[in-house]
Amino acid sequence: MLHKPTDSRCRVLFTIFTLYANLLTRVRTQEILKGFKASPDSSISLFQSLLHDASGNYSFGFLRVNATRLVLAVIHVPSEEPLWVGNPNNPAKWSNPTNLIFNGSLVLSDKSGVIWSTYTNGGRVILSNTSNLQVQNMDADGSVSILWQSFSFPYDTLVDNQNYTTNMSLVSSNGLYSLKLGNNFFGLYANFKEGLEQIYYKHTALEAKASIIDGQGPVYLRVSPDGFLGMYQASSDPTPVDIETFKSYGVPVPGIHRIRIEPDGNLQGYYWNGTVWISDYQAISDQCELPSACGPYGLCIPGSGCACLNNNTQFTPSGCSEPGSGDFCRNDGVENKFSVIRQNGVELLYKELMGYVKMNSLEACETSCDKNCTCWGVVYNNASGFCYSIDYPIQTMVSNREETKYGYFKVSKSTNGSGKKVESGLEIGLVLLGATLLAIFGFSGYQIWRRKRRVKTLVEDENGVNPGPYKNLGSASFRSIEMT
Numbered sequence: 001m002l003h004k005p006t007d008s009r010c011r012v013l014f015t016i017f018t019l020y021a022n023l024l025t026r027v028r029t030q031e032i033l034k035g036f037k038a039s040p041d042s043s044i045s046l047f048q049s050l051l052h053d054a055s056g057n058y059s060f061g062f063l064r065v066n067a068t069r070l071v072l073a074v075i076h077v078p079s080e081e082p083l084w085v086g087n088p089n090n091p092a093k094w095s096n097p098t099n100l101i102f103n104g105s106l107v108l109s110d111k112s113g114v115i116w117s118t119y120t121n122g123g124r125v126i127l128s129n130t131s132n133l134q135v136q137n138m139d140a141d142g143s144v145s146i147l148w149q150s151f152s153f154p155y156d157t158l159v160d161n162q163n164y165t166t167n168m169s170l171v172s173s174n175g176l177y178s179l180k181l182g183n184n185f186f187g188l189y190a191n192f193k194e195g196l197e198q199i200y201y202k203h204t205a206l207e208a209k210a211s212i213i214d215g216q217g218p219v220y221l222r223v224s225p226d227g228f229l230g231m232y233q234a235s236s237d238p239t240p241v242d243i244e245t246f247k248s249y250g251v252p253v254p255g256i257h258r259i260r261i262e263p264d265g266n267l268q269g270y271y272w273n274g275t276v277w278i279s280d281y282q283a284i285s286d287q288c289e290l291p292s293a294c295g296p297y298g299l300c301i302p303g304s305g306c307a308c309l310n311n312n313t314q315f316t317p318s319g320c321s322e323p324g325s326g327d328f329c330r331n332d333g334v335e336n337k338f339s340v341i342r343q344n345g346v347e348l349l350y351k352e353l354m355g356y357v358k359m360n361s362l363e364a365c366e367t368s369c370d371k372n373c374t375c376w377g378v379v380y381n382n383a384s385g386f387c388y389s390i391d392y393p394i395q396t397m398v399s400n401r402e403e404t405k406y407g408y409f410k411v412s413k414s415t416n417g418s419g420k421k422v423e424s425g426l427e428i429g430l431v432l433l434g435a436t437l438l439a440i441f442g443f444s445g446y447q448i449w450r451r452k453r454r455v456k457t458l459v460e461d462e463n464g465v466n467p468g469p470y471k472n473l474g475s476a477s478f479r480s481i482e483m484t
């Protein structure tokens with residue numbers, strides 16, 4: 001604590017000290033040179049700045065995540081919004097001996113070794129006034145070459161003038177959704193099952209002012225300070241082959257624009273109005289059209305919110321069921337078992353982006369799924385005869401009350417929630433206990449165990465036949481895809 005100075009000499013000293021302290025906080029590091037080393041400061045609760053851009057609007061440093069972890073980030077200073085994160089999937093510990101050095105490479109290490117590095121041999125690190133972190137070399141003739149830049153490795157956000165090319169990937173913070181470029185479109189993809197990417201939104205270039213020319217290289221995206229997301233081909237730049245306008249299109253705004261792929265799978269645009277971020281673009285405007293608006297096994301009812309595919313389950317803020325994983329092809333006997341939910345009047349989202357097979361009857365459609373262990377469910381249209389197969393854990397369906405649409409959904413026994421898991425744990429416990437008893441008491445012990453086990457199996461079958469309720473839902477991975 002500083003005590004109020006009483007004599008005048010002391011007051012002068014105090015004033016000098018205050019001025020000096022103010023000056024210190026105003027001096028911002030604008031370049032990092034070889035020999036730099038920084039460690040996380042335990043007293044900082046959110047962001048430890050290591051480098052600023054010339055305007056002071058952006059800062060690069062340590063961002064605290066999950067209370068005890070550390071990621072490298074570039075933030076927008078007034079809002080503390082992370083625009084770039086270097087090591088989202090591999091955070092370090094916010095404690096010693098974690099450190100960041102610059103020896104030509106920016107290198108983040110902790111006690112297990114190198115966590116993240118630019119793998120360069122540069123002279124300095126700067127943060128541009130567009131938020132681009134760069135490792136640069138000053139060449140002999142005074143020109144600057146860029147050896148590495150954060151704009152080439154985007155996280156979930158693109159800012160004004162940042163080029164997004166086919167070899168980059170923009171992924172939502174929960175890792176479920178990504179933005180990708182095709183030859184004449186950009187698409188949003190869901191990763192509901194490892195190794196399987198399902199497109200759920202596709203925006204094809206209009207080519208109104210310039211055409212995409214075959215053989216002239218891939219297209220890329222760029223957010224324009226004029227308020228649109230432009231698609232270009234190198235030969236067409238600066239005339240875009242497509243523009244997706246924001247609400248702020250053509251309106252000068254005080255700050256930057258950014259787009260971000262959100263944890264709910266939407267692609268959202270914002271601009272900074274000097275005080276807060278204003279949302280001015282959404283790829284998907286209808287909540288029910290989000291890839292998993294009500295979570296796994298949810299039913300989105302346009303205009304009235306969420307319910308569950310299973311009539312016997314009440315929708316709660318934590319959803320209807322835990323997401324399943326993998327498929328039904330494992331041969332361990334437990335994973336293969338499933339129960340079935342049937343629901344009519346349901347519609348698959350983005351079904352125009354999914355494959356289908358024409359079938360003569362609902363039964364034929366269901367049977368094709370029942371027999372195929374990679375199939376999680378089907379939606380059959382009785383009017384058209386189209387049978388859509390869902391090859392990943394069931395997400396949200398949209399209710400459309402059309403009696404010609406039928407849904408058939410498998411529920412994996414292993415998705416019944418943690419109650420089930422506890423039971424399996426208990427079962428293992430019983431087996432271990434059984435083995436011990438067997439060793440100690442011999443055959444009579446075995447008999448006792450067998451009796452216990454039979455009781456156990458009966459209880460389990462009863463649960464297995466009964467498809468609901470799926471109420472055991474606290475998992476973090478699920479919460480992150482809840483509708484907000």
Ligand SMILES: *[C@@H]1O[C@H](CO)[C@@H](O)[C@H](O)[C@H]1NC(C)=O
Nearest residue numbers: 054055057129254255272274
């Ligand atoms: C910093 O941001 C403010 C708006 O938030 C803007 O007015 C100013 O021009 C920015 N400075 C630079 C150098 O970009």
Ligand SMILES: *[C@@H]1O[C@H](CO)[C@@H](O)[C@H](O)[C@H]1NC(C)=O
Nearest residue numbers: 101103104105107114120121
């Ligand atoms: C910088 O340090 C890292 C980690 O200690 C090391 O692997 C790398 O070779 C060094 N790079 C240079 C250019 O010295």
Ligand SMILES: *[C@@H]1O[C@H](CO)[C@@H](O)[C@H](O)[C@H]1NC(C)=O
Nearest residue numbers: 053054055056057128129130
């Ligand atoms: C950003 O820096 C460039 C030069 O690197 C300069 O031309 C431009 O005016 C700067 N922009 C702002 C907003 O300060």
Ligand SMILES: *[C@@H]1O[C@H](CO)[C@@H](O)[C@H](O)[C@H]1NC(C)=O
Nearest residue numbers: 132151161162163222234237
């Ligand atoms: C984006 O691409 C255009 C066209 O190739 C180029 O002129 C521009 O400098 C690039 N912007 C950045 C930030 O690299």
Ligand SMILES: *[C@@H]1O[C@H](CO)[C@@H](O)[C@H](O)[C@H]1NC(C)=O
Nearest residue numbers: 309310311312341342343344
């Ligand atoms: C739920 O209710 C609908 C109509 O009310 C019915 O057609 C459907 O079979 C029921 N589904 C289940 C799983 O009970």
Ligand SMILES: *[C@@H]1O[C@H](CO)[C@@H](O)[C@H](O)[C@H]1NC(C)=O
Nearest residue numbers: 368372373374375389390391
């Ligand atoms: C099972 O479903 C997958 C995906 O729909 C399909 O590729 C495969 O051919 C099906 N297998 C059989 C035996 O029908």
Ligand SMILES: *[C@@H]1O[C@H](CO)[C@@H](O)[C@H](O)[C@H]1NC(C)=O
Nearest residue numbers: 361362363382383403404406
């Ligand atoms: C399909 O629709 C027809 C005519 O609307 C109806 O008669 C038939 O029962 C429906 N099929 C099924 C499986 O419900």
